[in-house]
Amino acid sequence: MIRDTTIGAKLWITAVWAITIFFVLNVLAIIATVIVSSLGTRWLGTWLPNAFTLNWYASAWQEFQLGPVLFVTFQIAFTVVALSGLLGVTAAYAMARRDFPGKKLVMFLFLLPLLVPPITFGIPLATVLYQFNVGGTFWGVVLANLVPTVPFVILVMIPFIEQIDPKVEAAARVFGAGTFKLFVHVLMPMLIPGILASLLLVLVRTVAMFELTFLTAGPTSQTLVVSLYYAVFASGVRAVQSIDAMAVIYMVSTLVWLLVALRFVNPTQIVARGNQSSNAH
């Protein structure tokens, strides 16, 4: 790149990097605080806790009934993954391969749930779900979480499907593959990396989705992040370390999937996918 060696330029570069590093250090420190606290016996007015222990994890597991909560969380998350994969991939295929009247409108329809923040559409959505007696149930939470994830899968998969040469499909049809066989034997193997990446991100999003689950969950359909919110909200009732232990369990349950997903996608794409297409019109 074009080098610039004047003092002003050097100062500017240093300042930009200083801000970046300061930001990253704070992010890491925030995460580290939670981890250190969950491992400490007592931590009051010192740099580090007096001693370290793993007991808080056991007590958090007991106190917050994390076993059932985690079970529900992943039950919800995997249901959302399966349904959004099914709905999203098929719709993305149609969007990528056909030009039909009203396609732009349909595209806009898919973009909206990604652009409107969950809390804004979550309240009327929760109202409707309670109206139909699914509010507060497992399926209520699943339906609410599908609202942003189905469009997300569609938007990630459209460019992925577009890059596959339609001639490959034509060839498969010439050799006698029907639509279903075409999907299973020809398209799926080629789409696996894209599907896997998008569904892993859906998994991360669902485990971490607070607003929609908070608005639609009942006592038996709470996910981990909502339980964590209630625990922090009612802090003072339980020991901080216990809440932090729960927070660490939550972190692990999210980051594992993120790390796997990052093997397939670039972090920039996680945020940039949705609006690249919104930019096109």
Next chain:
Amino acid sequence: MQLASMPFNEIRLDRMSRSFGALNALRDISLSIKKGEFIALLGPSGCGKSTALNCIAGLLSTTGGGIYIDDKRIDQFKPEDRGFGMVFQNYALFPHMSVRKNIGFGLKMRSRPKAEIDTKVDEALALVRLQGQAEKLPGQLSGGQQQRVAIARAIVIEPPLVLMDEPLSNLDAKLRLEMRAEIRRIHNQMKATTIYVTHDQDEALSLADRIVVLRDGAIRQVGTPHELYERPAHLDVAEFMGFRNRFAGKVVSRQGERATVSAGSFSVSGTVAEDLQPGESAVLAVRPDDVTLSDGAPGGVPVTVEAIEYRGREYVGIARTPDGVEIIFHADHAAAPGSTVSLSIDPARALVFAA
């Protein structure tokens, strides 16, 4: 429009070098370019020609040697302070600016008065014949028109040196010929000192006053198109200039400029391109159009015809010597594939290089 007479006589590269870690992309490039000269940097991809151009432009820093305009050393200057113009391979037109703004960009950066920018841009538009397109955005132009804008943008600032980085490689064959003529016309009119990077020897031969052949980051030969075409100094330059038939062997005799090389079962005579004595190993290289069917005349090379095809005015064939060396030859009549014929090689047009 006339280039304002820039107060300089020559641009000089003095042992200019660039390395990327252990890799020497450019080694001791020395060259002096007279004002108004059109220089082509020619070489296969990866030979360092683009690196050289970027170093001259200041987009890459050099790691050794110097660049001078007369006696002023400029290799430490930032690219914007060198005052050159450059035409990029993918044009690099500013997509958000009209053609007029694109061409006027360099003048605006130099804070010239608006009236002056307008007249100069108009002159440049006329020079590249784009008068009607001034208010369009680059995206609305064809490839050839975009290329003209890129050229106008580079020369409107009346730079001491215009750099062109494979400017025709993105165009289709027909447009390439047209733009080649266009570049020649503009150069004849403007006499702008130009360094033109290309991997296409036809382009270099037809445009340049002098050609610099680069290989592995070093200069192999510098000369006029005629010198390079007729008397390449090294075998690799010769290959680049169309000497596709090669016979490896030993020099058996030498008389003045003429040397005879024995290559297995036969021997061929040619003109020495490098100083060679009898007994040394050598390669004789000759263009296909200098190899013809000898029709029984003595001294030919006996070969078996493998394939022959009609090319309109003449025939072009592939044959193989008894030792298995492939030869491409031209003929004015067909010869049956599989038949044994003899080929004659014009000793004045065959060159003998050190192996």
Next chain:
Amino acid sequence: MTSSTPQDTTSLRQKLALRGIDGVTLLVLPSVLFVLAIFIYPFIYGLLLSFAPIREGGMFANYITFFSDPYLYNTIAATLRLAVPVTLLSVFVAVPVAMRVRLVRRQRLLTTLLVLPITLGTVLVAQGMLNYLGPQGWFSRSLMLLHIISSPLKLTNNYWGVFLSLIITVFPFTFLLTLSYVTGIDPGLEKAAATHGASAWQRFRHVMLPLLVPGLAIAFCLTFVQAFAVFPSAVLLGAPSGPTRVISIAAAQAAFEQYDFTMASAIAMIMGVVQLCIVLIVLVVRNLFYRGATSGGKG
């Protein structure tokens, strides 16, 4: 359907196929119906519900109540006071950082670190910040160690707690978006500008910035909409009955404490309208600029 011969159905099918509608196109239907039923319908339902108040006073009663009760209407200002500075700061810092980071060959570590707060979400960041920014937390301790301050800063349970937590979760989002826009600009354009005499500042001002503006407008909108919907951190890190009583808290209270879903829907609609207004303003301004290709010629 006895009158339609096989030929007729084929020709109808062919006609539809010519317009791009066939079996494959129908695959889009389940998703469209889903979004219509679970996203569009609730929105319309909520809109209508907001005009059917429980309280007395006609169909606009909810809106009249909202705009006459300072405890309610002040939430808009409180939310804007958080969202606007956070968005502006994020976008203005994201541009120079992205301009720098794009030159770095190994961006992966940095981008991965920045994706962490986005992934972990506001609740976890809030819990971490309660401790980290608290009076005994590492942040104040470090500043005291460096003798920048003499007594701990109060950064939780007030405006600044929410502000900082928003920055932590929103800035990485803005930055990664901006980075994707910046790297989308053909580096050759900057080189072309440099060889034709533009200094670093001129290159940014005349070439990079005009090409970035459309993308930055989008980044601004998305960031703002997110920041405006701030919820958990406003409760956990802020003063939810005081200066950080944001509009989503008012909506959640109406729904889950007063069980007045008509009022909650009305507040959600007001929230949507404010977001829409800001987004429209930004998009109108953006359309004044060039938008289109960000490369300088044929690829």
